[in-house]
Amino acid sequence: MAQTTVVQIGYVRDHRTGNFIASLVNPTIKSNLRRQEIVVLPGAFFRILPKIDRRSIASTVNVTLEQAADLGFIVSNYPITVEAIA
Numbered sequence: 001m002a003q004t005t006v007v008q009i010g011y012v013r014d015h016r017t018g019n020f021i022a023s024l025v026n027p028t029i030k031s032n033l034r035r036q037e038i039v040v041l042p043g044a045f046f047r048i049l050p051k052i053d054r055r056s057i058a059s060t061v062n063v064t065l066e067q068a069a070d071l072g073f074i075v076s077n078y079p080i081t082v083e084a085i086a
Contacts, residue, residue, distance in 0.1 A: 005065045007075070011045075012058040020045045024073045038072045045071070
């Protein structure tokens with residue numbers, strides 16, 4: 001069983017462009033800068049998160065810090081909490 005840090009992101013697909021708008025909230029930061037929002041191209045989104053159904057238009061998903069960084073989030077200041085993934 002491997003251990004890694006897991007964070008939750010929310011995403012929604014923009015109906016005009018087809019791109020995904022993804023957001024990550026860092027609860028330890030006590031300012032307006034605690035939420036990051038990025039735009040991700042669909043090809044990159046599904047390559048990094050292959051378990052997401054391609055018909056999905058909005059949801060939340062748990063991802064590793066590595067996946068969050070690959071999407072484009074800045075995770076260097078995110079608190080380290082370890083959860084087991086089977």
